[in-house]
Amino acid sequence: MSYKKTETYKHFIKSKYYCLKHKNYFHIYDLLLKKFKNKPITFVEIGVFSGGSLFMWRNLFGKRARIIGIDLNPDVKRFEKYGFEIYIGDQSKEEFWNYFFKKIGKVDVILDDGGHTNYQQTITTNKCVPMIKDNGMLIVEDVHASYIKHNWYNPSKYSFINYAKKIVDDINTRFPGIPDFKYSLKKYIYKVEFFESIVSFHINRKLCKKNSFINNxxxxxxxxxxxxKLDEGSILFKIKNYFNLKNNFTYPTFIINALKLKKFFK
Ligand SMILES: C[S@@+](CC[C@H](N)C(=O)[O-])C[C@H]1O[C@@H](n2cnc3c(N)ncnc32)[C@H](O)[C@@H]1O
Known part of the structure; x- marks a missing residue:
């Protein structure tokens, strides 16, 4: 289906102000955001620019939604007259977020379309995730910046995409025996979704439980x-049987298979 057939694209076109998005985003917006249509949610977009996306979100979510824009540029205050709430601040400043959430409280959805640097996206994730309600989400846009040298100084060990991958590792420490990270968001983030250029973090504290065995x-x-029995035909298996070695002798098979897997990681 063409992006032109998506619901969010229709609202994008209808918006009365300039809006700058990427074509592939509309399917993702539909997929992630349609469940919030006509609900009394609090939706926050970081990055107002010319205001067009605020109207797109109003058209999508309807009158009952509280729509908040955040930007560095004080000029975007002009959109308050249309019923949007506007906060001026820097998404990379922890104090800004402390002030913001003290005023607003917990929110349902945050979309980061701000400055897109590793630092901005990472601080924003850390400060916003704990302030999102269960069943809500943080959507970080333009994470392709993590692969781009010009302006973004990436790839880097500390790129945002690497931070998002570390969060995948972090939530897997809910499985017993896997060591915890010192810095963790695993008690909030139930699921991470990766799309081209977009990562979404789905919040559900109740489902973020330590895992354990159960049988019926x-x-x-x-x-x-x-x-x-998998390696029964192999030479390793025959050697193992010949010397009557125990199961840990399957270790060489793991090494051989790891070498075979190498090509998939290129
Ligand atoms: C890509 S534009 C936003 C586009 C808008 N969401 C739209 O869809 O049309 C990025 C905006 O983020 C703002 N911005 C950049 N760095 C920021 C920061 N550190 N904190 C808050 N806003 C920032 C810029 O002023 C700019 O208006």
């Missing part, structure tokens, strides 16, 4: 674990 206490057929 029903009749068991005591099945053999067949994974131990």
């Amino acid at each position: 206490s029903k009749k068991t057929t005591s099945p053999i674990e067949f994974r131990n």
Whole structure:
């Protein structure tokens, strides 16, 4: 389906002010945001610019939504007369976020379309995630900046996309035995979605539980674990049997397979 058929694109075209987005974003907006249509949500967009996206969001979410724009440029205060709330501040300043959330409280959705540097996107994520309600989300746009040298000084170990990947590692520490990170957002972020140029973090504190085994206490057929038989035909398996070695002898198979996997990581 063409992006022109998406609902958000229709609102983009209808907006009375200039709006700057990328064509591939409209499908993603539809996918992520349609569930909030006509709901009394608080939606925050970082990056107002010429105001066009504020009207697009109003058209999508309807009258009951509280729509808040954040920008460095004080001129965007002009959009308050249309019923938007506007805050002037720097998304890379922790004090700004402390002030903002003290005023506003928890919100449903935050869309980061601000300055797109690694630092701005990372500080914004850290400060915003704890202030998003359950079932809400943070959407970070233009994460392709993490791959671009000009202006963004990437790729870098500390690019935002690498931070988003670290959050994937972080939420996997909810599985027992996997060591915790010193800095963690795992008690808020239930799920991370990666799209081209966009990452969304889905908040649900209730589902962010430590994982553990469970069985249903029903009749068991005591099945053999067949994974131990996988290498039966291999030379390694024959050597293992010949010397009557225990299961940890499968380690060389893991090494050999890791070498075979290398090509997929190129
Ligand atoms: C890409 S434009 C926003 C486009 C707008 N959302 C739209 O869809 O038409 C980026 C905006 O972010 C603002 N901005 C840049 N750095 C910022 C920062 N550190 N804090 C807050 N806003 C910032 C700029 O002033 C600019 O208006």
